[in-house]
Amino acid sequence: MTSVVFLGPSLSVSDARAVLPDGIFLPPVAEGDLVSALARHRPSVIGIVDGVFYQRPPVWHKEILWALERGVAVFGAASMGALRASECDAFGMTGIGEIYRRYAEGELLDDDEVAVAHDDEEHEWRLYSEPLVNVRATLEAAVAEGRLTQRGADTVIDVTKRLWFPQRTRERILTAARQAGLAPAEVAAVAGALAEHYVDLKRIDALALLAAVGEAKALPLSSPKTETARSTSFFILRERDRTVEHEGISLRLEEIARYVALNHPGFPELRDRALDRLLAGELAHLLGVRPSPEEIDAEQGRQLNRLGLADAAGLEAWLAANDLEEDQFGEFVAREAAIRKLREWMRIRRGRRLLVQPLLDELRFAGTYEHWADLAAGERRLADAVDDTAVLELPELMRDHAAESDWRRDVAVSRWADEAGFADRGDLERALTQAYLARHPRRRALELLIELYGSDE
Numbered sequence: 001m002t003s004v005v006f007l008g009p010s011l012s013v014s015d016a017r018a019v020l021p022d023g024i025f026l027p028p029v030a031e032g033d034l035v036s037a038l039a040r041h042r043p044s045v046i047g048i049v050d051g052v053f054y055q056r057p058p059v060w061h062k063e064i065l066w067a068l069e070r071g072v073a074v075f076g077a078a079s080m081g082a083l084r085a086s087e088c089d090a091f092g093m094t095g096i097g098e099i100y101r102r103y104a105e106g107e108l109l110d111d112d113e114v115a116v117a118h119d120d121e122e123h124e125w126r127l128y129s130e131p132l133v134n135v136r137a138t139l140e141a142a143v144a145e146g147r148l149t150q151r152g153a154d155t156v157i158d159v160t161k162r163l164w165f166p167q168r169t170r171e172r173i174l175t176a177a178r179q180a181g182l183a184p185a186e187v188a189a190v191a192g193a194l195a196e197h198y199v200d201l202k203r204i205d206a207l208a209l210l211a212a213v214g215e216a217k218a219l220p221l222s223s224p225k226t227e228t229a230r231s232t233s234f235f236i237l238r239e240r241d242r243t244v245e246h247e248g249i250s251l252r253l254e255e256i257a258r259y260v261a262l263n264h265p266g267f268p269e270l271r272d273r274a275l276d277r278l279l280a281g282e283l284a285h286l287l288g289v290r291p292s293p294e295e296i297d298a299e300q301g302r303q304l305n306r307l308g309l310a311d312a313a314g315l316e317a318w319l320a321a322n323d324l325e326e327d328q329f330g331e332f333v334a335r336e337a338a339i340r341k342l343r344e345w346m347r348i349r350r351g352r353r354l355l356v357q358p359l360l361d362e363l364r365f366a367g368t369y370e371h372w373a374d375l376a377a378g379e380r381r382l383a384d385a386v387d388d389t390a391v392l393e394l395p396e397l398m399r400d401h402a403a404e405s406d407w408r409r410d411v412a413v414s415r416w417a418d419e420a421g422f423a424d425r426g427d428l429e430r431a432l433t434q435a436y437l438a439r440h441p442r443r444r445a446l447e448l449l450i451e452l453y454g455s456d457e
Helices: 013-019 035-042 061-069 080-091 097-104 132-144 149-162 170-179 184-196 201-217 232-240 253-263 267-286 293-307 312-321 326-349 356-366 369-386 392-402 413-420 424-439 441-453
Strands: 004-008 024-026 045-048 071-077 244-246 249-252
Touching: 004 035, 004 061, 013 024, 013 201, 024 035, 024 097, 035 061, 035 369, 045 080, 045 201, 061 080, 061 232, 071 080, 071 201, 097 132, 097 201, 132 149, 132 184, 132 201, 149 170, 149 184, 170 184, 232 253, 232 369, 244 253, 249 253, 253 267, 267 326, 267 369, 293 326, 312 326, 356 369, 369 424, 392 424, 413 424
Parallel strands: 004 024, 004 045, 045 071
Antiparallel strands: 244 249
8 A cells, every 4th residue: 555645844745754664754745746646656545744835836636536536535633635635534543643623613713823834845944934723732732831912912922823834933923022012021932932831733733644544554445435527728728737747857748848849759640649639528418428338348449459459457557658548448448439429420430442542632631642552552563463363361461461571360250351441351351462562572473383283392
């Protein structure tokens, strides 16, 4: 079982590893990071401690629901995790710790309660400001122990709340308290509490989350408690902002697409084929074309055959290498099965014969028609020069043709012949015979001599 924890300023990774030695620790979560982690690491448990919201857009609630739908346990605590858990606990996310409890019960309402200014990962997320939740917990302990009056604590909380979160340093907090008229003795008590009796509530809750993640790893995968609405914006995020790793570099899928747009020599055709596939899929949906489970299975077999994938292990490796998730491959196959039904309708409409003009038009506008027409004429010239009586059975002709050319079929021969527009197996056999005679004129001449005069053996 794999666990992923998004962690930053609330707790050091070294301290986290002491609790969860085999955990995968990632930087504070942002928009797209959770769906990326699901695809890259395939975790059974996700813990969210820290997240960003100022530098980059924050993690979407729907990303969390997506993980839950896939049977992944999601825990939240301390910072962004506590916020999202209080908002998503009704859908199956598990909140951990005191900060989560306060948000869930309405004692805390604002995001800035857990917000801090901090450095980057290279500098170990060094803090530049105090989280208000820690200041509250520290002052509550001071009041409970008689080191500070409730009035003094309320004043400090009020002035701290008025400060913008990056400005909530201890010096500024104490200065603001003095300016608000807090007695020197009370200011000294606050300074002592922050320096000597500091309650790091975020750290405490983060450690509790790690313990919960460790326990959850030993449990079987949970049953999904929610279903993610298939909104366009979420799936755009999933296909655009998901990060993948190549050559040791983490980059967004959109970056790969942009590079292809600027550098692939066949990009215009690639783009048009992609749009044509989308249009055909949309048309199938609008017309209510629904492939049966058997047709989807057949289509999957066809696609696996085209990709040269013989088993589940091969498919899994291919999916990983191509940054594709299993459900996305399934969606592609189902769409292709529906599109194939549309193609079948069009073939029937045209009399189930070879698509002569449409096929040749594709070659004409690709600039390759003359090349293929000349090759066809050359084959006919060679074949006409040789006796065209039957030379081999159909299976042998197909094996020879596959070995001598780029021809590949992705379904059974009868189905392939029908889809390609041949009248029947005999029609296909005659075409393959001509190809054989054109390729092996000397071999056929020798065979004819042997038939007439026999061999010396």
